[in-house]
Amino acid sequence: YCRRNCYFVGVIMKILTAKEIKRAEELAFERYYTEAELMKRAGHECALKIIKYYGEAIKGEAVSVICGNGKNAGDGFVIAKELCEFGARAQIVLADKRPEIPEPLMYYNEAIESGVESVFFDEAVLSSVLIVDCIFGIGFHGSPKPPFDNIFNTINNCSAAVVCVDTPSGTNATNGEVVNAVKADLTIAISTLKYCHILPPANLYCGKTVVVNIGIPEDCYGTDYAETITKQFVKDCFIKRGLNSNKGNYGRQINICGSLKMPGAAVICARAALKSGVGLLKCLFPKSIYPVLTSHLTQPLFVPLSENEDKTLSMGSLTHILEEIKDASCIAVGCGLGNNDDTQVIVNQIIKEADCPIVLDADGINAALTNIDIIREAAYKPVLTPHPGEMARLVNEDAAYVQKHRIETARAFSQEHNCIVVLKGANTVVTDGKRVLINTTGNPGMAMGGTGDMLTGIISAFISQGVEPFNAAACGVYIHGLCGDITAQEISQRGMTVDDMLELLGALMSKFE
Secondary structure, X not given: OOOOOEOOOOOOOEEEOHHHHHHHHHHHHHHOOOHHHHHHHHHHHHHHXXXXXXXXXXXXXXXXXXXXXXXXXXXXXXXXXXXXXXXXXXXXXXXOOOOOOHHHHHHHHHHHHOOOEEEEHHHOOOOOOEEEEEOOOOOOOOOOOOOHHHHHHHHHOOOOEEEEEOOOOOEOOOOOOXXXXXXXXXXXXXXXXXXXXXXXXXXXXXXXXXXXXXXXXXXXXXXXXXXXXXXXXXXXXXXXXXXXXXXXXXXXXXXXXXXXXXXXXXXXXXXXXXXXXXXXXXXXXXXXXXXXXXXXXXXXXXXEEOEOOOOOEOHHHHHHHHHHHHHOOEEEEOOXXXXXXXXXXXXXXXXXXXXXXXXXXXXXXXXXXXOHHHHHHOOOOOEEOOOHHHHHHHHOOOHHHHHHOHHHHHHHHHHHHOOEEEEOOOOOEEEOOOOEEEOOOOOHHHOXXXXXXXXXXXXXXXXXXXXXXXXXXXXXXXXXXXXXXXXXXXXXXXXXXXXXXXXHHHHHHHHHO
């Protein structure tokens, strides 16, 4: 399972807004099920998942199923009845009032008739073993009003494990906003993921997230939704290597990276590209860092170039650079490059004249920032890999705004500038303005200098080998995060380094061949 909170098998998981999932359910009601049938399916699947994770702990023990007065409560009434049948002493705890909506009321009555006890929250003694949150569903927004704010706080101060059904009550399913919410150990997402499961700050409230299928057919879903990246997606994107192939079959990558202050960025990007299978790698760099690169790398071709007083590439190197990139399959620009008048001119000219895809990272993005419309002139959609701070500069906002609107910001910029955006961070967003993919691998141990340079090398190498740039970006962030996850397991999040990740990267590729 992934870095924090989601469990996937091998298929791409849809990520829907509250409005989108409601529409899918409405179509299912029109075409296939009654609302009561689908509610029972949801409760049943959630009960099975609770038993899977907590069965031994709850057998013979008290379980509090806290229900609101909306339709989410119906799932809770079904869950309480089935947990009692399993052998737990499940108790329905009414957060506000008895159900009035016909479908939840039907399942409430069934649970009571089968012997499940029902009490109001202010009269209840909550379980010390397991609490199931069925208070609010996907329609919640804003901040909780009394008595729900007190209920949330009480749940969060309990020692019991907490399972939230569909979304943690108090989180906004569509944009991930939270004022005050229930904090889950396990969230059981019904049918699909929602944005609260993957966007901050709500994702921090979800604990581990699992998805249950309640049988809504594919024709009930639209087509304009985000999806997760999975191992199978990556495997499907890769081209099998031919028996009689040679190095020329796997791309000619040009890295234009490094400066005296940041030679390591060039080394990391190059090592990542080589570990990701590129056939030929040529490194272009300021001549003063030649000793650093050659002491850490042996496989690439080295092209030391003229430099300015800042020890970054000088304007005098431009002619040589433009000649070198003529036969490139992909160009990686920016890792440790430095940002000044010379590098800005160089990056702008590369974007205008390159006849292959370009991956812009770090100072490649900073160098293009003063003339950002230039990226529309690229022969191929360039791939930009900004972190939230760089994305904020691209859209003239602050990083807090970007973090609050990650998907909308990345998608809008991609549409406006005809590029592919890889907005880095927890649950990296990959978009070409139409499609949106969300990554679910990676961990906080990767929050260190150099991981972005590594990602640039991986994505560029995949493009060089013939993977379509959007897919290469998605594959790159997935493998990059997975490499970080395995490294953290073997070493630790605090103790892992980029070098540790690079050592693992080559062997990790075997999972996708």
